[in-house]
Amino acid sequence: DTAVSQTPKYLVTQMGNDKSIKCEQNLGHDTMYWYKQDSKKFLKIMFSYNNKELIINETVPNRFSPKSPDKAHLNLHINSLELGDSAVYFCASRRGTGQGRWGKQFFGPGTRLTVL
Amino acid sequence: ELKVEQNPLFLSMQEGKNYTIYCNYSTTSDRLYWYRQDPGKSLESLFVLLSNGAVKQEGRLMASLDTKARLSTLHITAAVHDLSATYFCAVDIGGNQFYFGTGTSLTVIP
Helix, strand or coil, X not given: CCCEEEECCEEEECCCCCEEEEEEECCCCCEEEEXXXXXXXXXXXXXXXXXXXXEECCCCCCCEEEEEEECCEEEXXXXXXXXXXXXXXXEEEECCCHHHCCCCCEECCCEEEEEC | CCCEEEECCEEXXXXXXXXEEEEEECCCCCCEEXXXXXXXXXXXXXXXXXXXXXXXEECCEEEEEECCCCEEEEEECCCCHHHCEXXXXXXXXXXXXXXXXXXXXXXXXX
């Protein structure tokens, strides 16, 4: 019973391609996130999203776009992939509302993206 | 720009010893989180600190938050090998925005 799942686990692709990473959570959480972890393990938030609001980190290129078909899913689309996009991408979720709104985040297993 | 700095970045300690990891941040916030990451794995939540003076303990780890000093600490007591991992603090500035620290890579040596 995986709480936050991501697919694929590994993604190897050529520069210039467009790819997507899928994320699903079965926790009933209101808010989902995408993070990028670079080769030095530095973690940066890319997006946070609930059914009311999308917050975009201003440093994220507009080649990256989140798409949420429903509350349980937040997919990440990346256009025109570049070498510097190589990283591990983590999806996360948390309740985000009510008494649990300051609670901990639950992270997915990560997707290792390699751009050649 | 918000900065979240951890020190040390690398820590090698012997089993049975005590040590403290520090997390300093540069903006006002009274919500801070600690996470653990094993090599090649995802992040696991350790502690949620939601107010000035908050202290949480689990096993050999204890976390505290001083919002006035903009400082959080993660104290390790009598370290064991299983604690070897990278530890991250993360500051919540509101609006679902989180900023992670640089991480502290801990190795516990027998």
